[in-house]
Amino acid sequence: MPAETWSIAELAAEYDVTLRTIRFYEDRGLLTPERRGTLRVYHPRDKVRLGLILRGKRLGFSLDEIATIVDMYDAEPGEEGQLEYLLTQITHRRADLEQRRHDIDETLRELAEVEARCHADLDSLRSAAGAGAARPDGVPTNG
Template sequence: MHNSQVPAETWSIAELAAEYDVTLRTIRFYEDRGLLTPERRGTTRVYHPRDRVRLALVLRGKRLGFSLDEIAKIVDMYDAEPGEEGQLVYLLDQITHRRTELEQRRRDIEETLQDLAQVETRCRTDLEALRNGQT
């Protein structure tokens, strides 16, 4: 019997962990959360291209600051038929919300840096005055 299908590339958990610079525990955690669904061959996990893409999406979502629940919804959309209006609207809403949060954080950080600079200037001035007064 002739098999004309080309076997899909697969990865072990260690290969994925090394490629994405995460721990085995992290990958297992994402699997426990249902974000990854590797094939089981005995006690060995075999990851297919779908799992690899989903892991990349999960890690990207984490870097962007999305919660795992938000990431799960977004990653599940990846598997659904592309172009469904509801999916795209949801994703755009999530992006807008996250962008707003990050912009507020940036403003907060800038304000805190300005406050620190003012306190630092005052401290340096006071320190200089103390040193000059003691000589």
């Protein structure tokens, strides 16, 4: 029974990516479809690798990191080395995201403080204007 294969259009539709995206990954050596003339024929290995590439991108890994991870499966140190490397990369990625979360939280706190001061200053200006305060030239505003 022959192995199932896919065209570039079928893979693109299944993974909701463009043909250009798949060709880019091929140019980078991440995918290696069989060539039948000008037709690209993708095998199960390519399909799995595309899924791993897209998952890696969603998790924020660079293409070089993704390439290292998926290439390790086929070469030394094999699956064990691949998993150890992936765990290390996950630790680094998690630390980076935690730092970004901290930075975002700090920025949101600072924005809230500035916003509260602006509202207070605006309220003060409006209440002073409503009470007939003098303009900078000394002329009353209500009168």
